[in-house]
Amino acid sequence: MAGQLQDQKMPFLSPTGSNMSSSSGLGRRLMTLAPGPASFHRRRIVFAAGTSPTGGDELSVDVPLDRASSADFDALLLPGGVINPDSLRIEPKAVAFVKSFFDAGKPVAAICHGPWTIINAGAARGRRMTSWPSLEIDLRNAGAQWVDQEAVTDQGLVTSRKPADIPAFNRAMIDLFRPAKA
Numbered sequence: 001m002a003g004q005l006q007d008q009k010m011p012f013l014s015p016t017g018s019n020m021s022s023s024s025g026l027g028r029r030l031m032t033l034a035p036g037p038a039s040f041h042r043r044r045i046v047f048a049a050g051t052s053p054t055g056g057d058e059l060s061v062d063v064p065l066d067r068a069s070s071a072d073f074d075a076l077l078l079p080g081g082v083i084n085p086d087s088l089r090i091e092p093k094a095v096a097f098v099k100s101f102f103d104a105g106k107p108v109a110a111i112c113h114g115p116w117t118i119i120n121a122g123a124a125r126g127r128r129m130t131s132w133p134s135l136e137i138d139l140r141n142a143g144a145q146w147v148d149q150e151a152v153t154d155q156g157l158v159t160s161r162k163p164a165d166i167p168a169f170n171r172a173m174i175d176l177f178r179p180a181k182a
Helices: 021-033 083-089 092-103 115-120 133-141 163-177
Strands: 076-078 108-111 151-154 157-160
Touching: 076 092, 076 115, 083 092, 083 115, 092 108, 092 115, 108 115, 108 163, 115 133, 151 163, 157 163
Parallel strands: 076 108, 108 157
Antiparallel strands: 151 157
16 A cells, blocks of 8 residues: 555645644554655645644644645645644634635545534535544534444545544545545
């Protein structure tokens, strides 16, 4: 599987100062599948949308959110945790950036609480999705069909519930992202 996404350009949308512990499995997997300077990497293509008091590993920012455009990327990854997605969903530039991927028909992947930003972007309606269980009501209220499964792919979006589901999420994300090319 190594190198399957090597030509892909995928932003990892996360607030400045975010704790990578819940997303490290995602990052490690993408680094092995998408090596190279134009692909996801902890030193490349990471966006800041604010600050987070979570501590943990700091992310360097290659392109600030206010200079980012979905036109420059093939797909989008929204990591989980609680504080990171909660910070992003109230940041208008982050919400607009996420919405632009859906408007362009580009693939998006979100795990755990990541779908919160999708709700605020108005892109949950009519989609079959999963998430951390506490988002079930939020997603249903936003017009999504919530299901309790490891990974769900629907209309260019793959969602997953929790860190234990990362292997299934990664497989579904790779399948969805593989054909995408800007």
